[in-house]
Each structure stands twice: as C-alpha cells, then as structure tokens.
Amino acid sequence: MIYSYLLRPFLCGTYATILSANAFADTVEFNDQNPTLREHSLYLCLETQYGVPAFSEQKVYTAMYARAGARFVDHHVDQAVEDFLKRLSRKLGHLRANFNEAQRSQKQATAESAPRNQQRVRAHWQKKLKIVADDAKQLRRMLAYVLRGLDTKSSLEVPIDVDGGAKGYQKQMEFIEKQLARAERQTSDYFAAPTHTVHVRDLGNGNMMISLDRVGKMAKQLSRLQWEGNGPTSAARR
Secondary structure, eight states: OOOHHHHHHHHSSOOOOOOOOSHHHHHOOBOTTOHHHHHHHHHHHHHHTTOOOTTOOHHHHHHHHHHHOHHHHHHHHHHHHHHHHHHHHHHHHHHHHHHHHHHHHHHHHHHOOSHHHHHHHHHHHHHHHHHHHHHHHHHHHHHHHHSTTSOOSOOOOOOOOTTSGGGTTHHHHHHHHHHHHHHHHHHHHHHBOOSSOOOHHHHGGGOHHHHHHHHHHHHHHHHTOOEETTEEOGGGOO
16 A cells, blocks of 8 residues: 555645756656556545545545546546656756756866865855755655655765865765766656656666665765865764
8 A cells, every 4th residue: 555645745735837947857758647656646636635544445446536537536646746747857957956066166176276265165065065965865755755665775885085185076976976867867767758667666776766865975975074185084074
C-alpha cells in the first residue's frame, strides 16, 4: 500500500503554475502518463478528494473509482501529476542553476590574487554550495515519496582532499558535476517521455536519489571548508 499521507504536501492542494528554472528542465518533456506517478496520485486523490480511508484494501479504491466516475477522478489525478512534474522541473532547475553559479565562483576564486577578493568569492562559492546541498536533499526526499522501496542514501564516503591547495576542491566539484548530471539523466529517463517506461525495479541501487545524496554530501562538506592561503585547511571538516 502507498504511504499516501507523505505525498500530500506535493500532490494535493492548490495547483500553482510554476515555471521551469533552467535549460535542462526546459528541454525535458515530462511524461504525465508515468504509471508509478499516476498510481500514487490516484490513491492519494481517492483518499483526499473522495474520502477513501488511507491504506484501504484495493477493492475499496476500485469501488470508489467506479462510483465517483472515472472522468472526474482522472481530472484530479491529471492535476496532481501536473503539479508534481512542475515541482520536479523547478527543483531540478534550481539545483542546477545554483551549482552552475558555484562553478563560476570556484573558477573566479582560483584566478583571484587579491586576498580580500579571494575571501569574498570563496564566501559566495560556499554559500551557493550550501544551497546546492539543501536543494539536493529536498529533491531526494520528494522523489523518495514516489519511488518507495528504493535506497535513498549512498554508503560511499566522499572525503575532502585538504592537501590539494588551490586544486583541492577541483576534483570534488567535478565529482558533484558528475553525480548531478547522472541524477538529471536518471530523472529524465524515468519521468520523461522515452520510447519505453523505465520500471522502478530497473533503477536498483544506481537510482537518482543516491546520486543526489552524493551531491548533497560533497556540497555540504565543501561549504564548511576553512581557508588558509589558496587552499582548504585540515580544519575544514567539523
């Protein structure tokens, strides 16, 4: 049975119009016929709109669906799915935009020679990385409410190379980029409109939530770095 009460913040209520926030989201044609998403939305709407008690037997949902009329129920489901996909698009866009800004700040910090300018740029870089970590966490939780039963956290350790000087965070930024691109691709493959629908079980341990967890962990560590000279110090991890 679906944990419908967890989905309510995302799939019910007023369906506001939300614009996608980046080029990736704008190029993805999300699939509103995704069976897993529609199933979650159907159960949720039968509970909240038509009074079916949560965790009822399947026959109760089926009976209410027939009694309420498929056309009316499907209308609510369509609204719920549309709202979820808009939220998904917005959150993906926000995450990517903030990481792109962090990348620009990182390159600028490496090129700066004046200590005061370095400090200012690094502070902005870390501020953006903190937002990246928060965005990744929120998006991971949102996906977890729909993709029940999949792992949501990575066991992979992502330590900071504190002895790398000015290049110490380059590898870590590349790691974030790789994991973020992977999460974007996996999300697109699952929720967009491919020639065939990816099944939940096909995602396995390599799903987008694990990639997002790695993004968040690394971004959080980088956002807490302390600095001396041109690089992070061993006191960075606290």
